[in-house]
Every structure is written in C-alpha cells, then in structure tokens.
Amino acid sequence: MPDMKSIFETNLGQAWLVLLLAIIFGSSLAGVQAALGPKIEENKLKETLEKVPIVILGQTAADELKSKDQHLTITPNTVSVARQGVTKFYTLYRADFADGTTAGWVAKTKGQGYADRIELLVGMDQDGGRVTGLFILDQKETPGLGNKIVEDAWRAQYSDKSTSTPFTVVKLPRGGENEIDAISGATISSDAVTNLVNQAVSDLKHRVAELKTSEPEGAN
Amino acid sequence: MADQPTASERFLQGILPENPVYRQLLGLCPTLAVTNGMQPAITMAVSVAFVLVCANLVISLIRNLLKPHLRIVIFTLTIATFVTIADKVLAAYLYQMSKTLGPYIPLIIVNCIIICRCEVCASKQSPFIAVSDALGQSIGFGLALSSIAAVREILGTGGLFGVQLLPAAWPDWVIMVLPPGAFITLGLLLGFVNWLSMRKKGGRI
Numbered sequence: 001m002p003d004m005k006s007i008f009e010t011n012l013g014q015a016w017l018v019l020l021l022a023i024i025f026g027s028s029l030a031g032v033q034a035a036l037g038p039k040i041e042e043n044k045l046k047e048t049l050e051k052v053p054i055v056i057l058g059q060t061a062a063d064e065l066k067s068k069d070q071h072l073t074i075t076p077n078t079v080s081v082a083r084q085g086v087t088k089f090y091t092l093y094r095a096d097f098a099d100g101t102t103a104g105w106v107a108k109t110k111g112q113g114y115a116d117r118i119e120l121l122v123g124m125d126q127d128g129g130r131v132t133g134l135f136i137l138d139q140k141e142t143p144g145l146g147n148k149i150v151e152d153a154w155r156a157q158y159s160d161k162s163t164s165t166p167f168t169v170v171k172l173p174r175g176g177e178n179e180i181d182a183i184s185g186a187t188i189s190s191d192a193v194t195n196l197v198n199q200a201v202s203d204l205k206h207r208v209a210e211l212k213t214s215e216p217e218g219a220n
Numbered sequence: 221m222a223d224q225p226t227a228s229e230r231f232l233q234g235i236l237p238e239n240p241v242y243r244q245l246l247g248l249c250p251t252l253a254v255t256n257g258m259q260p261a262i263t264m265a266v267s268v269a270f271v272l273v274c275a276n277l278v279i280s281l282i283r284n285l286l287k288p289h290l291r292i293v294i295f296t297l298t299i300a301t302f303v304t305i306a307d308k309v310l311a312a313y314l315y316q317m318s319k320t321l322g323p324y325i326p327l328i329i330v331n332c333i334i335i336c337r338c339e340v341c342a343s344k345q346s347p348f349i350a351v352s353d354a355l356g357q358s359i360g361f362g363l364a365l366s367s368i369a370a371v372r373e374i375l376g377t378g379g380l381f382g383v384q385l386l387p388a389a390w391p392d393w394v395i396m397v398l399p400p401g402a403f404i405t406l407g408l409l410l411g412f413v414n415w416l417s418m419r420k421k422g423g424r425i
Contacts (some may be wrong), residue, residue: 014287014290016284017285017286017287017290017294018290018293018294018297021294021297022297025297025298025300025301028301028305029301029305030305032304032305032308034307034394036308036311036312037311039312039313040308040312043311043312043315044315076319115323138324140322144399147322150232152358211322
C-alpha cells in the first residue's frame, strides 16, 4: 500500500479535538443537568402552585384571599385522556377553599408553539363550566411578537368564558362569543395557545366531576 | 509574538479604548434588548463575563492544537457549553430573572464579542493574557450595559433598582423602557463617547 495516510490526516482524524471536546463538554453538561435539574423543576412547581389561585380567582380576589391570610389547598391529580388511540396525561390541580368547597381546577398542558414548546396553566371553575384564566409558564416565542402571549391584556381574553364553545382566533374581533384577537405578526403563537386551551378544556371539563371532593356537610 | 499586546494592555484596552459596545459595536442585540433596567443588564453582563473568561481560558489552553479550518467549530462548541451552564445556573438560582431575560441568555452563544476575543486574543496568546483580555472586555461590556440601562431606567421609571430618584412629579418616559428607548439611548451615548474621544485627540468637532 503506497503512501499510507496517517490516521491524523483523514477527515475524521483531523477532527479529533472537536470530537474529544464534544464528549468532554457533553458529559459535563449532563453533570450540570443532573445537579441543577431537580432545583429547576422545583422552581417551576413553586411557580405553578403560586399561580393556581390567580388563574382560578383572578389577581384581585387572589390578593384579597392572601391579605386575609387564607389560602387554597392545592391537590395535584394525574388525569389520562385517551383520544384517537393516543393517551394524553394532564396534571390537574384541584384548589379547595378552607371550608372544603372546591374553588376550581387548573390544568397544566404543553404543546408546540412557533419557536419552542409552550407550557401553560388553564383554570376552570368548580364544575368545569367556565374557563377562569390562563397563565403561560414557559415559552420562547419571538420577543416583541409571539411573546405577547404572556401579557395580561391578551391573556385576559380567556378569563370567565364559557367552556361550551371552543375559542377561535380571529384577526378582526367582532365581539362574538369566545373570540380571541390574533396577535399581529404572531398568528401561529396565538393559534398554538388557543388550541392548547381548547384541547385541555374539552378533554377535562367532564372529568372534573369525578375528582370533585364530596360536598361539605350542610352545604347547598 | 513580539508585537502582541501584553496582559495589562489587553485588560485596559477592553475597558475603554476598545470597548466592545462603544468602540467595536459588537454584541448590540443583548445591549438593546436587556437594558430596560439595571437588574437584567447586570445579570447579562455577569453571565457574559463568566462565558467570556471560561471560553478564553479553554481556547488559550488548547491554542496549539487548533487547526485553522476547524477553529470556529471549537470556539462555538466551547462557548455553547458555558452558555448552557450559565443558563441552567440562572434557572436554578435566579428563576424570575431567568424568565425575564428569556431567550437572551441562550443567545449569548452567538454574541460576537466572545467569538471575536477567542479569535483575536485567546487563540494566539497565553492563558494569563487571555483571561486578562476577557476580564477587560467584560468590564467594558458591563460598563456599557449599565450606562445605557441607568439612563433608560431613570428616565423611564424615575428611579434605579426600583428606588425612586427623580421627584414624584417626573412624568415617566415610558418610551425609554420600550425598544425605541434602547436605540435612542445607544445612539446618543455613542455620539457622546465619540465626541469625548475626538475632543481628547484635539480634532475639530
């Protein structure tokens, strides 16, 4: 064999440093993730639990409850919904007042947005008849366009709406029932959030009855 | 390496004479995006400093092994690793701040200040000089971000770090904390810095 190339002269051989660094960096990142991952999850969970009362009662009522030094008892449930052969799992939080009556339900759901996965909380009232609010937990939509989904004014469109009609995204709102104003330049983000909300609501609105606590004695 | 700058020259150059924002006009995306308040600006400056120092150090240590046609891949790989670490640490210990800064922390990967320093300094000089260079550039970047953020936060909200500084009668110029305020402030401060340095040279204005 004439002119046998040294292994360091092949394409792969020349890249030995890149490959070695990729392995070293990759494993150190795995270490960082293992060390910090649980802490990050804990931060997310804490934020979720803080937002549950606001999503159900609205900011004002939640603040009022807090100022009276009362709080909602939040119980997480895992609900599986089978649709078209696919089983989807939701975390559904039940929030109870101090007297044991259910204040409402908050479902955590996630799905693809324009840039990355959007993770959000949808609130429903005690019998799943109305959507009470929306909170965006995690999103990486385009700054200035898609990330307007986190703004109070836009999210307020999902507050106190009936669950009997799905939300529809429209470019020119005509005041119809459950119409959501599309964010200009970010129709995909608006659609993504609306679809997530609609799906969570239609999957879960009939399920809340099964998970309801027994009515407190003497109530009703 | 006869005519390469020394460690102290590298350090001092980064602060003002070669300030990454005001002189080299690099890294303007985070400069414009996160300077609507002092807190995000300082968090960004510290994150960039961490990434810049670590990347310069690593690149300088392996500079004799770099192949010209593969060096950019290695720079990017190194920078991306440290940016991911910074991103995770922020999400774990400064969760709200990490949500405020959103995509701008991951975007440090494409911040040209860092790749520029790896190319200009770290891939040619010793680790000590590379770290001095990184520190100088980071201080320069931090000063630039905080000067812009200070102007925007004071004019936009009447205070700094949430502490009221201007009289309560100050009508908050909301535009200063919105994106246009970033362009206006950067433009005016750039002009001011140019005017200062021209005056120092004794040139006509």
